Amino acid sequence: MRHLISHYADEIYEIVFNGGGRVRATSSHSVYIFEEGGQIVAKPSSQLREGDLMVTFVGDVGKEKKAPHVFDLRALFIDYNTEWMDDSLARRRTILTEGREPTVIAQKIGTPTFYRIAQELADGGYLQQESGIYQVTARGVINAWYSLNDIHWDLARRQLHIPAETLEVTPLLMEVFGLYLAEGHASHTPRELKNRSVTFTIGRSETEALDKLVTCAREVFDIEPYVHERESTYQVRYSSYWVHALFGQFGATAESKRLPSWIWTQPREYIEAFFRGCEGNAGIKENGQRCYTTINRELAESLIWLARLNDINCRLSRRVTQQIAGQKPPNVTVTRQRVCWDIAVSAEHYHPDQRERWRTxxxxxxxxxxxxxxxxxxxxxxxxxxxxxxxxxxxxxxxxxxxxxxxxxxxxxxxSPIGVAKIKAIRRIEEPVMVYDVSVPGNERFFGGNVPCLLHNTDEVYGEIPPGYSSVETDPLHTRSPYSASKASGDLMCIAYYTSFGVPVTITRGSNNIGPYQYPEKVVPLFITNAIDDIPLPLYGDGLQMRDYQYVLDHCEGIDVVLHRGEVGEVYNLGTGVETRNIDMARLILRLLGKPESLIQHVRDRPGHDRR
Known part of the structure; x- marks a missing residue:
């Protein structure tokens, strides 16, 4: 996707289709339907009729073999710290750097503390003991030099009782993640965060789910769960800082639950396990369907897509329930309406050998x-x-x-995974509405909507394109900061002089330059000089901004080509076509200079900073 462009439209069409689908489009945008003869064609929204057969999908669309996700626990807790950890690290650095005078060091930090820490360092391979004398190993020297990264991790791991550096996702863990999404809660208020935990509340009849929760705690997390038996439910609690962080990726409450990005790349059997957990104690209906209910619309729509991408057919439905919100004196019961979203998984998914029994x-x-x-x-x-x-x-x-x-x-x-979704209703909306145009250069078809439907990508998002211009260089300029707006204004002024007065102009738009003599405030020279001096590298936001870095002499060569061979009035994009995340660039610089990644310092993102 190259652009997501927003603008107002005076008229749109809301299309409701089978499976709980709903999508809005302007009259000039199209969706794909099956014609009477069976061919698939694009049809403008204004010409659609109830009963038209739209194109949807349900199937395993991934061609490549998918591998289970592996949590890098060391990276996840790289910033973990406590009040005592800085002092503890300082004592360990002292022992590693002044190890030739153990008696003096013992007097500084206390003899019992010295020998306890020395033994821990020996167990970790940072010291070695020969004839009662501790000597610093090569690993110990390296860690003392590189900000004690390994030792910091050892301390964090012991403090948090983390069993290993990595944790590979398993079908059992995926099912427990699904149970958490349906029936779990994570500490999130300031009071709760003092003792971080994950709590599951399940029905007394859900003994199988209870067994899996207990097994996962003991075999996967190496912790002992707290199980409290109530009159109608079981409450299972995982009291662990690091386990809380894993489940926190799914959100903490019913309103904030979400799917983490890694889940979209999991093997199909893992996704099936995840949905088994999501369904919890869902009853089997007369039509064989099983349902998962949430009050979170965004989560519901994400689950629909996740299921459809993994050959799990399901539909989305909305219902309004009346709930008791509490009592207000004098003895007045207050109720409220709450919107719920149901994801119903088809019976044929659970009984593929009995497909004749259920409606396809x-x-x-x-x-x-x-x-x-x-x-x-x-x-x-x-x-x-x-x-x-x-x-x-x-x-x-x-x-x-x-x-x-x-x-x-x-x-x-x-x-193919292609199937049919019949249009149930079409509503014309005549009022100013904000719409979003998706620009997918080189591809006129893409799936969209809360339930997948095949849409048509029009060229109107680019405006009028003069003959011979490509939809890449002539993409509209949508600037987000005064800095980029000032550069775009120069381009527009040149084009205006060429169009109005015939002034010979060629324009090049280059990606980010790197190379010698670059001004030291620019990111690459700044990071290099800071790293050399052991000064923190200030990284905007999360550092996931994508940039195309090109060597300055390559850029000069491209400008020379445009100068001598370019067409007057044309625009040329110059770059490598290889994108790099800013955080990966920072890590590469640190690795080449032999510096620790702990020098990376995340700072507040600047206003209007483009992600890509």
């Missing part, structure tokens, strides 16, 4: 006419498809298998 979800169907137009019949060699609007892809594949040859287009469609 529309998302796993295609128009019957597509198959009939291809083969010219509804039945062949004992296989028959009904005279209905839709046919399941399994049934269509069974009919196709009776023919010696299957047209390539139909074969691709049957094997």
């Amino acid at each position: 979800p529309m998302a796993r169907c295609i128009p019957t006419q597509t198959v009939v137009n291809t083969f010219g019949c509804h039945q062949h060699r004992g296989v028959k498809i009904a005279y209905k609007q839709l046919v399941s892809k399994d049934k269509a594949q069974a009919l196709a298998a009776t023919f010696e040859e299957i047209p390539k287009d139909l074969e691709i469609l049957l094997r």
Whole structure:
């Protein structure tokens, strides 16, 4: 995605479709539908009708083999500190740097403390003991020099009772994460954070979930859970600082729950385990579906996408419940309305061997006419498809298998995750509404909506493009800071003089330069000089801003090419095409200079700082 451009529109269309889907689009934007003949075409929103068959998907869309996520616990707790840790690190540095005078050091910090710390350092490989004498090892020298990074981690690990440097996600852990999303709570208020914990409240009948919570605590986290039996529930508590941090990635309360970024790349069987946890004690309905309920709309829509991307068919629905908010004197009960979002997973997901028993979800169907137009019949060699609007892809594949040859287009469609979503209602909204145009250069089709539907990417987001111009260099200028606005104004002034008076102009827009003689306030020379002097490297925000860094002489060569061969009036982007996160660039500089990453100091992001 190159741009997300916002602007007002006087008229939009809200399209409601099967599966709980809802999407809004302007009259000129299009969505893809199946035509009567079975072809997939783009149709403007203003021309859509109830009953039109939109394009959705449900399937395992990842082609590459996915690996389980591994938590880097050392990186996660690199900033962990306590009131006593600085003093403890100072004592250890003293022992490592002045180890030749143990008697003097023991007098400084106390003999019992000295020998306890010395033994800990020996256990960690920083000291070695020969004939009762401690000697500093090479590892100890390196750590004393490099800000005691390893020793800091050893102290944090012992303090927090962390069993290892990394933790690989397992199906059991994914199921417990799902249970947390459905029935868990993490400390988050100032009072609660004094003793950080994660609490699960499950029904008395959920004995299987209870067993998994206890097993996960003991086998994965190496902690002993607190289990409190109540009249109708079990309360299971994980009292651990570092375990609290892992679950905190999913949010702390029902309103703030979310999906962490790493979960989108997990293997399919791990996602299935996650949804088993999410469903908790969900009852099986008459139609075989199981539901997960949340009051968090954003979370519900994220779960729909996560499920659909991993071949789990589900639908989204909204309902309003009446809840008791409490009592106010004199004995007046106060109620409130609360919106809930239900994610219902289809029965065929739980019983794939009994698919004939359940109605095939529309998302796993295609128009019957597509198959009939291809083969010219509804039945062949004992296989028959009904005279209905839709046919399941399994049934269509069974009919196709009776023919010696299957047209390539139909074969691709049957094997793809593509399915149908019927439009249930269309509402025209005539009032100023903020809309967002998604610019995806080189790709006119993308899935969007709260439930996936195939949308059309129009070229109107770029405005009028003169003949011969590409949609890259002629992208509209959307500046976010006075600094970038001043540079854009120079471009526009040059173009205006070329257009109005024929002044010969060529414009180059270069990515970030690096190289000799660069002004020392720029990020690369600043980081290099600071690192050499052991001064902190100030990194804006989280450091995840993406930049294309190019060597200055390469940039000069590009300008020379444009100067001698460029077309007058044209704009040329110059760069490497290789993007690097600022934090990765800082780490690379520190590694090349042999400096510790602890020199990185996150500072407040500057106003209007572009992420990319």
